[in-house]
Amino acid sequence: MIIRIEPESEIPIYIQLTNQIIIGIAKGDLQPGDSLPSVRSFAADLGVNMHTVNKSYHELEKRGIIEIIPKSGAVIRKTLHIDRDTYNRLFEMFQPLIAEALVLGMTKEELVDLVEGIMKKMST
Amino acid sequence: MIIRIEPESEIPIYIQLTNQIIIGIAKGDLQPGDSLPSVRSFAADLGVNMHTVNKSYHELEKRGIIEIIPKSGAVIRKTLHIDRDTYNRLFEMFQPLIAEALVLGMTKEELVDLVEGIMKKMST
DNA sequence: TAATGTGTTCTATTTAATGTAGAACAATTT
DNA sequence: AAATTGTTCTACATTAAATAGAACACATTA
Numbered sequence: 287m288i289i290r291i292e293p294e295s296e297i298p299i300y301i302q303l304t305n306q307i308i309i310g311i312a313k314g315d316l317q318p319g320d321s322l323p324s325v326r327s328f329a330a331d332l333g334v335n336m337h338t339v340n341k342s343y344h345e346l347e348k349r350g351i352i353e354i355i356p357k358s359g360a361v362i363r364k365t366l367h368i369d370r371d372t373y374n375r376l377f378e379m380f381q382p383l384i385a386e387a388l389v390l391g392m393t394k395e396e397l398v399d400l401v402e403g404i405m406k407k408m409s410t
Numbered sequence: 411m412i413i414r415i416e417p418e419s420e421i422p423i424y425i426q427l428t429n430q431i432i433i434g435i436a437k438g439d440l441q442p443g444d445s446l447p448s449v450r451s452f453a454a455d456l457g458v459n460m461h462t463v464n465k466s467y468h469e470l471e472k473r474g475i476i477e478i479i480p481k482s483g484a485v486i487r488k489t490l491h492i493d494r495d496t497y498n499r500l501f502e503m504f505q506p507l508i509a510e511a512l513v514l515g516m517t518k519e520e521l522v523d524l525v526e527g528i529m530k531k532m533s534t
Numbered sequence: 535t536a537a538t539g540t541g542t543t544c545t546a547t548t549t550a551a552t553g554t555a556g557a558a559c560a561a562t563t564t
Numbered sequence: 565a566a567a568t569t570g571t572t573c574t575a576c577a578t579t580a581a582a583t584a585g586a587a588c589a590c591a592t593t594a
Binding site for chain 2: 580581582583584589590591592
């Protein structure tokens with residue numbers, strides 16, 4: 287799985303990493319039950335600090351995407367059906383993006399096409 | 411138009427304001443050609459600092475949503491069809507959200523329903 | 535004309551976020 | 565036994581975020 291970190295980006299490194307891990311899971315590069323690299327080895331590979339990777343892992347855990355097993359490792363969780371709190375959180379995240387797309391001139395059809403186009407690149 | 415600022419949120423105030431203005435435009439509460447309040451009066455209404463509102467306005471201008479006319483005011487732009495850079499920017503914003511929704515167990519149908527449901531609440 | 539309101543710009547301060555760094559710990563794994 | 569694991573702690577530097585006050589040039593209004 288390929289991770290690209292752009293240190294000069296305005297997006298914090300730990301968020302870049304978090305997003306790319308999520309995309310990797312969605313694409314099937316990482317599957318439920320798989321382990322993520324240790325924070326130390328991953329940090330060495332990416333050329334960032336151990337604590338930055340650790341922050342990503344805890345962000346993923348907070349969102350219910352991985353399970354961190356102390357003294358062992360980080361494992362991709364098997365996801366059941368979405369719960370109400372998570373649905374509401376996703377709603378709040380999608381709303382401003384959809385509003386912006388419409389305000390900037392996308393039609394509803396174009397927006398649905400964009401979303402479906404992105405989904406087609408994901409396997410799960 | 412109703413703006414709710416939550417000072418205790420982890421989301422910066424200027425982003426909360428930016429998002430809610432965008433949603434207000436998408437819903438039709440604000441229309442192209444309308445003026446936004448002055449940074450001073452808006453800041454007074456919201457109970458935040460003038461510079462915070464100013465930052466929101468410049469964020470909206472950078473995204474092509476409003477036009478700031480020096481010594482005059484901020485006006486909602488009439489949007490033409492979306493350009494390539496804007497499309498790519500929206501793509502990069504949507505991708506991690508869609509991936510997360512799928513990873514957390516939403517089906518593609520549920521995700522399209524969520525997006526269409528949010529769109530239905532917008533008029534434009 | 536005089537007064538007010540406008541966005542802009544500047545300095546300044548405080549707090550929080552971000553990223554890096556090093557060390558030590560207890561538990562697991564090899 | 566040795567190496568690796570996530571955790572925790574302190575520490576430091578830089579940037580972001582938010583507030584505050586002042587002054588400026590220009591526009592609008594009374």
